[in-house]
Amino acid sequence: MNMKKVVFFETKPWEVDYVNGSLKDFEVEFCEEKLTAENVEKYADAEVISSFIGSTFTSEVLSKLKSLKMIATRSTGYDHIDLDYCKNSNILVSNVPSYGENTVAEHAMALLLSLSRRIPESIDRVRANSFIPEGLTGRDLKGKVMGVLGTGHIGKNMIAYSLAFGMKVLAYDLYPDEKFASEAGFSYAELDYLFAKADVISLHLPYTKETHHVINKEAISKMKKDVVIINTARGGLIETDALFDGLSSGKVGGAGLDVLEEEKFLSEEVVLLHMDNHGEVNFKVALENHMMAHLPNVIITPHNAFNSKEALERIITTTIDNVKCYFGGSCKNLVAHQ
Ligand code: NAI
Secondary structure, rough: OOOOOOOOOOOHHHHHHHHHHHHOEEEEEEEEOOOOOHHHHHHHOOOOOOOOOOOOEEEHHOOOOOOOOOEEOOOOOOOOOOHHHHHHOOOEEOOOOOOOHHHHHHHHHHHHHHOOOOOOHHHHHHHOOOOOOOOOOOOOOOOOOEEEEEEHHHHHEEEEEHHHHOOOOEEEEEOHHHHHHHHHOOOOOOOHHHHHOOOEEEEEEOOOOOOOOOEEEEHHHHHOOOOEEEEOOOOHOOOOOHHHHHHHHHOOEEEOOOOOOOOOHHHHHHHHHHOOOOOOOHHHHHHHHHHHHHHEEEEEEEOOOOOOOHHHHHHHHHHHHHHHHHHHHOOOOOOOOO
């Protein structure tokens, strides 16, 4: 009998053991590589594909996966998948909606604390055999205004942590959760008001057409001088050029970024050199990313906010469950369009 084929991309050895023990009734293949336009032909017989966000799910790639019925992304965000193509081709897409609500918010807080207490510079100082604190004066969080954009799973945790640090919180969301706001002790505000009042702005929105460049030149012009911007959501929420200008002019006091526009070209720059068509690459943004990484008031981590031991276990457990439910005929965690 032909077994249903499931292919897991971007896997680590520990994930293989986890999955093998749980999906015994299926033919499961594991690849360390990402799914790409170059290797897709090898996987044309896959009925289910699971990957992280590094894999490519453009219409060009998807059109070559003739047996594909389901994509189980091991992420919350699914902006790397052409959902319209999937919908028209009856390919189901599931995600892991809530593995990292505390994990990602903890990372956002870590970026903020690192900036406000100048931790990376302090560590560099001691490593250079100097134990002198002059020039490393930081800032308190207590009493400052935190502006949170997106009050879903992660944003709510960020709000709780900010309140615990004695910050006042203003939040913005398309669907305000007023009950949570009154219980937790913060208020929702219009975006312009939040921009004008916040000392720190932390982004927890999904990346969509509507949220593309929500932080742009105009938005930054409305913010307080010295505002700190934290982004652990998606690079495309920020217009890099506007942030770079803001940092250069001193309007923006600092940025903690776990995600960047054009980040896929940062991890594999050698790919750039071998690409025939450079049309899709914004070289100005790529260069600004490099320049920002060297600014003392910018901290960049390599899309690492999800990456805690506990979150990784939750991701793989939920993904296995999503795949099992699909084969059992009762899909779980399908993304909103389906
Ligand atoms: P969520 O879906 O629970 O919350 C998103 C919130 O944004 C919702 O409350 C929704 O109403 C609001 N929203 C959506 N569109 C909006 C719009 N146009 N204007 C205003 N509000 C809008 O998502 P969750 O779990 O909090 O994750 C947020 C994002 O964080 C994900 O979409 C993902 O891109 C990113 N993420 C990043 C990770 C990392 O490792 N850096 C890991 C996990 C998630």
